[in-house]
Amino acid sequence: MSKIERERAALKQAEAELEERRKRLEEMEREEVERELQRLVKKVSPEKAIALLKCAVDLGTKRALEALQSASVGAPEKAQAEPA
Numbered sequence: 212m213s214k215i216e217r218e219r220a221a222l223k224q225a226e227a228e229l230e231e232r233r234k235r236l237e238e239m240e241r242e243e244v245e246r247e248l249q250r251l252v253k254k255v256s257p258e259k260a261i262a263l264l265k266c267a268v269d270l271g272t273k274r275a276l277e278a279l280q281s282a283s284v285g286a287p288e289k290a291q292a293e294p295a
Contacts, residue, residue: 244272251276254283 212220252260259282267275 244276247276248272248279251279251283255279 252264255263260279263275263278263282266278270278
C-alpha cells in the first residue's frame with residue numbers, strides 16, 4: 212500500500228468517524244430537548260401542556276419550548292395569586 216493509498220484510507224476512516232460523531236451529537240441534542248420539554252411540562256398545568264404540545268406539531272420543537280418556557284414563567288406567579 213502506497214503512502215497515498217494509506218492517506219486516502221485514513222481520510223475515509225476519519226470521515227466515517229466524523230459522521231458517526233455527528234449522528235451521536237444529533238441524538239444527544241434530541242435527548243436534551245426531550246428532557247427540557249419534560250421538565251417544562253411539569254411546570255405548567257396538564258391542560259396547558261397538552262394544548263402547547265398539540266401546537267408543537269405545527270410550531271416545531273424550538274418554538275414549542277419557548278412557549279412552554281414563557282408559560283412556566285407565569286405559572287408560579289399565577290399559583291401564588293390564586294390561593295390568596
